[in-house]
Amino acid sequence: MTITTVLRSLPWVLLAACAGADEAPTGGRPADSDTGPVSPNDSAGSADTAPTGRPTADTGPELPACTPAPGTVHAPGTPLFRDATADWGLDQVLGIRFNAVDIDGDGWVDLAIRTGNEGDDLAAGVQRAWLLRNTGAGGFEDITAVSGVRARRDGGPTGRPGGVWVWADVDNDGDLDLYSGLPDDGSTEVERSELLLNDGQGRFALGPDDHRLGIGIDNPYGAAFTDVDRDGRVDLWTTHAYGASGPLKDRLFINLGDGRFDDRARTLGVATEAWDSTTLLDEARGHSNAWAAAACDLTGDGAPELLTSSYGRAANHLWRNDGTGSYTNHSLESGYAWDDRTDWSDNESARCWCQHHPDDDDCAGVPDPQYIACSSDADAFRWRHGSDRQPHRLGGNSGQTTCADVDNDGDMDLLTSEIVHWDVGSSSDPSELLLNDGRGVFTRPGNELTGLQRSYDRTEGAVRLVAS
Numbered sequence: 001m002t003i004t005t006v007l008r009s010l011p012w013v014l015l016a017a018c019a020g021a022d023e024a025p026t027g028g029r030p031a032d033s034d035t036g037p038v039s040p041n042d043s044a045g046s047a048d049t050a051p052t053g054r055p056t057a058d059t060g061p062e063l064p065a066c067t068p069a070p071g072t073v074h075a076p077g078t079p080l081f082r083d084a085t086a087d088w089g090l091d092q093v094l095g096i097r098f099n100a101v102d103i104d105g106d107g108w109v110d111l112a113i114r115t116g117n118e119g120d121d122l123a124a125g126v127q128r129a130w131l132l133r134n135t136g137a138g139g140f141e142d143i144t145a146v147s148g149v150r151a152r153r154d155g156g157p158t159g160r161p162g163g164v165w166v167w168a169d170v171d172n173d174g175d176l177d178l179y180s181g182l183p184d185d186g187s188t189e190v191e192r193s194e195l196l197l198n199d200g201q202g203r204f205a206l207g208p209d210d211h212r213l214g215i216g217i218d219n220p221y222g223a224a225f226t227d228v229d230r231d232g233r234v235d236l237w238t239t240h241a242y243g244a245s246g247p248l249k250d251r252l253f254i255n256l257g258d259g260r261f262d263d264r265a266r267t268l269g270v271a272t273e274a275w276d277s278t279t280l281l282d283e284a285r286g287h288s289n290a291w292a293a294a295a296c297d298l299t300g301d302g303a304p305e306l307l308t309s310s311y312g313r314a315a316n317h318l319w320r321n322d323g324t325g326s327y328t329n330h331s332l333e334s335g336y337a338w339d340d341r342t343d344w345s346d347n348e349s350a351r352c353w354c355q356h357h358p359d360d361d362d363c364a365g366v367p368d369p370q371y372i373a374c375s376s377d378a379d380a381f382r383w384r385h386g387s388d389r390q391p392h393r394l395g396g397n398s399g400q401t402t403c404a405d406v407d408n409d410g411d412m413d414l415l416t417s418e419i420v421h422w423d424v425g426s427s428s429d430p431s432e433l434l435l436n437d438g439r440g441v442f443t444r445p446g447n448e449l450t451g452l453q454r455s456y457d458r459t460e461g462a463v464r465l466v467a468s
Helices: 278-282 348-356 458-467
Strands: 014-016 081-083 097-101 110-114 129-134 140-142 164-168 177-181 194-198 204-206 220-226 235-240 251-255 261-263 290-296 305-310 317-321 327-329 398-404 413-418 432-436
Touching: 097 164, 110 164, 164 220, 177 220, 220 305, 235 290, 235 305, 305 413
Parallel strands: 220 290, 290 398
Antiparallel strands: 014 081, 097 110, 110 129, 129 140, 164 177, 177 194, 194 204, 220 235, 235 251, 251 261, 290 305, 305 317, 305 398, 317 327, 398 413, 413 432
16 A cells, blocks of 8 residues: 655745735845845855845835834734735746745845756756746746756756755855755766855855765755854754665764865764664664754754754654764753654554454554554554554654744744654654753643644545555
């Protein structure tokens, strides 16, 4: 039996319905010489955060203020946004990976969109990545080809592949450079993960051949630029998924200041091991099965912690910075590795197994399955009774983790995103808000209390599974 999920999303540009925001920004695009590049610190921590506001008045007309009139509040049922996708010329742009970033330092947010990891073949009309320059006049122009973001090291005619894009000022020249990570999809592609340096105008050139960001067994599924040792140069945290022999170690690349990087993960304490024991996995010391990376200061000392979101019911990892760029594993101590939901008795595969093996450990009292046919052990398709009752198999399937101070108490909280398969049941971690106690230790108040509770119909999932 196979469940297939198709991800196909259209980027939406939504304009706030407040004074002046129903129209596209007015005024011409400021001259390149009039607007200086963004500060090197503006995007060091996150590539998805757009610049706030507009450059100062002497660099061009200001954007309309989006401030409600004094004393007014939102009336329930009143639309706050409108769909402006077609208005901005984006209705033919498709993607599943999205960055909003100012690539040319003019104060207007540009877009970087990818449909996957494969390269483009623009000559054949096949495009899988878009770098879209905001014109400043209510639209975007496609500069993918002329920008050089898909240039190949081998000079080939098709676009270089790479689906993981993160942005920061790597060489401290005032503009945003690009790390383009290439996950290993099993193809025969000879290209690798690359560093591309920005000339300040949104045109990119491959970094030095020995930048060292595409070394060895490389399968990056997440990346984040951050300054781990606070030396004024952004470093790169990359998290990795499966290789031929199983999950791979994550890497921490230290910026050497000359366009090259050095992987010092293990030297700096970010050390995990191959999956060779359940004890190792229960202690969150196995390699991650990463889907995403994040870096943010969770303890208030100005030094970033490193986070890995792991798929495959594996531990999320949290590495605590000692303030100098050295790390210790605080995945379990922080409460980030997984939640405490460990009741597996509503897992349909576990119920099937126990129906056929009622005398096995912990099977007494487990109900029969409700939503799947269970004629043999093979129907217990997501269950290995000897190991799946262990902590590491009762976690979640984590996507991106977002850092933000949601309760305005001065420290960073976490929001996790999770895939919860309908048949696994309540032990699978849901997407959830984690509140920071100020020391980098998190509590989970629960989605019912925070208002993030969502219900789903397990029978609908069962129908889809049987149909497939």
